[in-house]
Amino acid sequence: MKRHQCKLFVCEEIIINILNRLPLKSLARLQCISKEWRKYIAEIYHCRLQWPQPYLICFFCVEKRLQSRFFFSSKESSLVIGTSLDESVSLIGERVYVVASSSGFLLCNKLKSRQRIYYVYNPATRQRFDVPKTRILMNDPRVGFMVKETNESVSFTIVRYGVHRAYFHDLYSSVTIEIFSSETNIWTANKLTVDERLLFYPYRDETSSSSACVVDRVFCWLCNYPQQVTVYDSVKKCFWALGLPDWTWFLYPGYSCLGLSGGELCFASNGGTAISCWRINNFPSRNPVWVWKYDIDVATVVQKCREDFGLGGGNAPGFKVRNMVFHPALPDILYLQIRSKVISYDMKTSSAELVHDFGEAWRKTVHYKLFSYEWPQWPHLQ
Amino acid sequence: MITLQSSDKDVFEIEQSILIQSGTIKNMVEDDFTFIPLPSVDTETLIKIIEYMKKHADKTDSKEKNIKEFDKDFMKKTLNELFALVFAANYLHISSLLELLYPSIADRIKDKITEAIRQIFSIRCDFTPEEERRIIMDNKWAHEGTEIEGTLD
Numbered sequence: 001m002k003r004h005q006c007k008l009f010v011c012e013e014i015i016i017n018i019l020n021r022l023p024l025k026s027l028a029r030l031q032c033i034s035k036e037w038r039k040y041i042a043e044i045y046h047c048r049l050q051w052p053q054p055y056l057i058c059f060f061c062v063e064k065r066l067q068s069r070f071f072f073s074s075k076e077s078s079l080v081i082g083t084s085l086d087e088s089v090s091l092i093g094e095r096v097y098v099v100a101s102s103s104g105f106l107l108c109n110k111l112k113s114r115q116r117i118y119y120v121y122n123p124a125t126r127q128r129f130d131v132p133k134t135r136i137l138m139n140d141p142r143v144g145f146m147v148k149e150t151n152e153s154v155s156f157t158i159v160r161y162g163v164h165r166a167y168f169h170d171l172y173s174s175v176t177i178e179i180f181s182s183e184t185n186i187w188t189a190n191k192l193t194v195d196e197r198l199l200f201y202p203y204r205d206e207t208s209s210s211s212a213c214v215v216d217r218v219f220c221w222l223c224n225y226p227q228q229v230t231v232y233d234s235v236k237k238c239f240w241a242l243g244l245p246d247w248t249w250f251l252y253p254g255y256s257c258l259g260l261s262g263g264e265l266c267f268a269s270n271g272g273t274a275i276s277c278w279r280i281n282n283f284p285s286r287n288p289v290w291v292w293k294y295d296i297d298v299a300t301v302v303q304k305c306r307e308d309f310g311l312g313g314g315n316a317p318g319f320k321v322r323n324m325v326f327h328p329a330l331p332d333i334l335y336l337q338i339r340s341k342v343i344s345y346d347m348k349t350s351s352a353e354l355v356h357d358f359g360e361a362w363r364k365t366v367h368y369k370l371f372s373y374e375w376p377q378w379p380h381l382q
Numbered sequence: 383m384i385t386l387q388s389s390d391k392d393v394f395e396i397e398q399s400i401l402i403q404s405g406t407i408k409n410m411v412e413d414d415f416t417f418i419p420l421p422s423v424d425t426e427t428l429i430k431i432i433e434y435m436k437k438h439a440d441k442t443d444s445k446e447k448n449i450k451e452f453d454k455d456f457m458k459k460t461l462n463e464l465f466a467l468v469f470a471a472n473y474l475h476i477s478s479l480l481e482l483l484y485p486s487i488a489d490r491i492k493d494k495i496t497e498a499i500r501q502i503f504s505i506r507c508d509f510t511p512e513e514e515r516r517i518i519m520d521n522k523w524a525h526e527g528t529e530i531e532g533t534l535d
Binding site: 010011013014015017018019020021022023025026028029030031032033034035036037038125126127379381382 | 465468469472480484485487488489491492493496499500503504505506507508509514517518520521523524525526
């Protein structure tokens with residue numbers, strides 16, 4: 001006969017060893033067990049926050065199915081993250097699709113709201129902010145999203161702009177820019193006349209990235225035509241253009257990408273046989289210089305991946321790359337979506353690793369968007 | 383051959399080569415003990431410990447997959463049994479078994495409600511209800527989610 005028996009005494013060493021294996025969320029929850037546990041947990045939690053953070057690459061399927069998926073690109077994530085984040089996004093409760101991410105927060109657009117209703121959501125902590133409706137209706141705006149998190153609070157800025165042109169060859173464009181700040185909780189709109197040959201033809205197809213890389217409150221978008229980086233400085237409140245180091249056929253996500261990696265602006269251009277990677281390290285000064293970093297031979301990568309990861313054969317390997325994204329912290333790593341698999345390619349060591357397999361026919365993954373989603377800092381223990 | 387005696391006074395004769403996985407026993411063997419009483423380990427638990435050590439004594443490459451399977455099944459026990467094992471492994475200094483037990487126990491308890499945890503670990507809450515409520519409110523995000531359960535096993 002053994003009824004459930006309470007342990008008489010579990011020594012401190014054992015308790016701490018067990019607590020050490022709990023994910024952060026459980027630790028935070030179990031603080032209220034007793035004063036002693038709270039003490040142990042505070043110390044473990046504090047140490048855990050010093051660990052190198054795992055980085056997640058986030059996938060969103062645009063259009064029809066609108067499923068959001070997360071997966072880990074790092075192996076040591078289970079103690080920090082604990083459970084899957086996939087279901088968390090559906091907790092938003094609305095039909096949304098993700099537009100941008102910053103510091104672990106996602107900017108989502110409500111479906112069928114004509115891009116006027118936004119939510120800011122953290123899938124790890126489930127914090128949610130409902131943004132008031134935008135004042136202006138814009139046709140397919142470019143969006144920028146920046147989050148600032150301190151110990152006490154979270155504040156964020158959303159920037160969106162649309163271009164009006166009267167004529168195709170009109171040199172003077174007017175831009176309507178609308179900015180939301182969580183501190184004021186209102187949208188402010190401005191119409192700017194831009195007299196540089198900037199926003200000539202804001203051609204975008206559904207798969208191009210509409211969200212900005214943000215460096216020091218400066219927002220950057222990759223622009224299709226003309227090929228440039230469109231920059232908005234939210235401090236000086238002006239637009240300017242940054243030339244690209246290389247010319248490509250299309251600024252389609254598989255052919256080029258602009259990203260922020262380790263605080264530096266990076267650009268990759270896929271010419272079909274080789275992907276060239278560039279970096280700027282004196283941005284956002286007005287005369288930045290692109291420095292060439294790497295050339296990746298695409299055929300070799302795809303060939304290697306075919307052997308290692310079972311990717312299909314065929315010609316024109318360069319055009320099999322459907323999406324490219326830079327690792328948010330390590331500029332030597334580029335994520336490539338090749339058909340229905342995502343590979344992380346380390347340009348320094350020329351090694352590839354399979355990160356995710358959609359497990360679907362690759363034509364179904366054609367409209368997938370890739371976001372690099374930085375793992376958030378957990379809220380501090382209160 | 384070394385003789386181990388459980389708290390229930392049952393004796394087991396095991397080869398030295400298997401038992402040296404336990405740091406405690408290894409030390410005693412080096413001091414020439416051949417009879418080792420273990421007053422804090424009951425028979426049931428000792429049998430399991432011996433089973434574990436026997437399996438892990440033979441660490442050839444071909445057996446590695448077997449050992450992994452064994453370890454997985456070995457952890458499929460009640461929480462009570464796991465705790466008994468962790469006390470014994472702690473006392474006997476069997477680090478490989480501890481490395482197996484800690485994450486297994488952590489995994490079992492990670493989603494349990496606070497009352498269940500207090501019962502399992504026999505902890506008295508020394509917060510006032512007010513203080514406890516405050517801590518929960520301040521860390522609201524950690525208490526959200528559907529996974530939390532209240533069983534004691």
